[in-house]
Amino acid sequence: MSKTWQGYLRTDGRKGIRNTVAVVYLVECARFVADEITRAFRDQDVHLIGFPGCFPNDYAQHMMERLCTHPNVGGVLLVSLGCESFNRGKLAEVIEASGRPVETLVIQKTGGSAATIRSGQAQVKKTLAGIANVPRVEMTTQDLVVGTICGGSDGTSGISGNPAAGRAFDQLVAEGAACIFEETGELIGCEHIMAERAITPELGEALRETVAKAARYYDTLGYGSFAAGNATGGLSTIEEKSLGAYVKSGDAPISGIIKPGDIPPSGGLYLMDVVPDGEVRYGFPNIADNAEIVEMIASGAHMTLFVTGRGSVVGSALAPVIKICANPDTYEALSEDMDINAGAIISGTRDLDEVAEEILTAIHDTASGHHTASEAMGHQEFILTYKSFEPVGPACLPTK
Amino acid sequence: MADARFKLISLHDSDNVLVALSAVGPGDVPLARGQILSLSAHVTLGHKVAARPISNGELVVKYGMPIGTATEDIPAGAHVHVHNIASRYTATHYRDEEAGLADE
Structure with a gap:
């Protein structure tokens, strides 16, 4: 219930x-x-x-x-x-x-x-x-829009934090929430398996095109969406990072593609296409993690799940960030900055379902007014820079 | 941190790499199913080692999916990372001193 x-x-x-x-x-x-x-x-x-x-x-x-x-x-x-x-x-x-x-x-x-x-x-x-x-009103999971991103990823992100976030997402979608995943530049290499989850074949094709656009864009820039710290943490290639990142979308069918600022039309799982349209302009699509969080908030996200391996400490203005630490060593070093220790999956003290349950509890607590770790410390990072987009095509939001 | 029972995990049956669940190697490391893998390097949490010999040009497989191509012959037990595999999409940029290759 x-x-x-x-x-x-x-x-x-x-x-x-x-x-x-x-x-x-x-x-x-x-x-x-x-x-x-x-x-x-x-x-x-x-x-x-x-x-x-x-x-x-x-x-x-x-x-x-x-x-x-x-x-x-x-x-x-x-x-x-x-x-x-x-x-x-x-x-x-x-x-x-x-x-x-x-x-x-x-x-x-x-x-x-x-x-x-x-x-x-x-x-x-x-x-x-x-x-x-201001009047108070009863809310349920059905009223929620929740985003997920990962930042400071390492070799643990894809085996603990992201799969646990994915499992929590499955539960939220089942209860009627709108869930958003993004960073198409970090889905490079996953486009074929992702397209199979689309609710229509046309949407599947649009998902593939979205990732192809990201690959072209980053290719022109000469850098993938891959930071030096990712390699330190054991990730060797963009497709390895992508496969680890992809699992945070869970297993639910994909209901549509939105662009930053588009509000999901109903509950379900949505991919946010964050790479600008047209020729490469204004530089990197999202210069740092908070640019992604801001786009989630602009699309109505009440809160964002942030999976980190290396250990990001950020929060956000306007909407709370729940930080899920994938790496048990990082959790020990930065525990005050973290809300969830998904590294427990690696150290063997918790299983995936238990951590997913902790994430869901944190989502409900946060929605009820409880402050997340970054919120309590006063973190209010915010970045907004130049971009340009065309509206989404007709295949992107099939009517259910 | 509680000690994991095995320090190297296979994430998918078709993988040719194993992932370190804590710092491990060099030397013999017990695997699930009673096997032993002899590591030629020290690797830290989240890094990969070859589960079996991987030939130059062969796909490196993790999560059951290709994550890149071997750029040299990689012996079983060797550290698999930016120095011996390459993306099939965009090149990986890293800082030499911080890529976790201190022992190589």
């Missing part, structure tokens, strides 16, 4: 597991001011996010609209320098239309840094008071 807990009901009908105020800088030039505003609320649910670029970008605009109307977000303060290209008016309109309180401060019109920081802090205080009584 599925567990229930109390979430936050937004005016647009979406249900969140946190009640966060987002302070958003719209160009790097406004980041310091936005950061200073946020620092005054370190022990409250006030998170800093932003986009550093001065040039406009449809992807960044779309991502920011999705992030600011995420179900975990209760209200928003936009901080603009004034002369950047970001369309702050359109962003504010989208947030307002979602029923969330939003204010915009333009530093050049507010009297500079100090005045904007003062004004911003007063604004955040007002927003926090305003959202304190």
Whole structure:
């Protein structure tokens, strides 16, 4: 039987597991001011996010609209320098239309840094008071969107952490949650076995094309999605890393392909195609793990499962990260940063099902308001950079 | 950490590599089913060794799936890693001093 807990009901009908105020800088030039505003609320649910670029970008605009109307977000303060290209008016309109309180401060019109920081802090205080009584609503697993990524992978990731996360995903999908896996550059070598899990042959073909696009993209860049630390941990090739990463998608049928910012239309398992469309532009698809986490959140993920072998310590702004440590030695070294010790599978003290059960318990606890390790320490990493995408094709989301 | 009963695990019947569950070797290592594999190197957790001789050009198989091609003849018990296998997709970039090849 599925567990229930109390979430936050937004005016647009979406249900969140946190009640966060987002302070958003719209160009790097406004980041310091936005950061200073946020620092005054370190022990409250006030998170800093932003986009550093001065040039406009449809992807960044779309991502920011999705992030600011995420179900975990209760209200928003936009901080603009004034002369950047970001369309702050359109962003504010989208947030307002979602029923969330939003204010915009333009530093050049507010009297500079100090005045904007003062004004911003007063604004955040007002927003926090305003959202304190947002209606609560019963939530079940069916209401959840959960993402999974892996980072700092090593030879243990594919034999403990990722299979355990995959088993937890199977259970979530069975209970009606929408689950998202991604990083098509780390599915290179798995495309054929993955395509067989698609709910239609056309979707299977689209899955294969998605991985082929990633292989071409990384080939042009001259580097696979493979960091030096992966080799230190025993991984020798991208396809070896891929096979280990692939298992975190579990065994459920694949219901569709989405792109960053697309919300899964219903429960089921979805692949997020994170590699940009068209010719290679703007550099690497995701420059670090948090860029992947941000894309999960933009697609509505209430939380993200993060499997690590080498030992990542990151969390995220807006949505909690549950860290699953695949390597027993890393767990011992960094236990305060980890939520789950999947390395116990390797040291022989737990089996795969027991760790999958621990992951499911952590998901329910986190959804109920319990802080994850990174959340409790105040981790709020966030990265958003330039990308460009075409909308998904008709084969990507077959109607069930 | 509790001691695993065997320090090398085969993840799939068709694999030609074994994965270290803790630091192991060099020297004779007992395997499941009563066999012994003589390791020519010290390997750490998560690294691979050849379960049997692998010829230059042969596919290296882990999880029952190819993970690359041997770039030299690899004797049974040798460390299998970036120095003797290559991706069939994109080249692997690593820092020599940190790739876990200290003994080779």
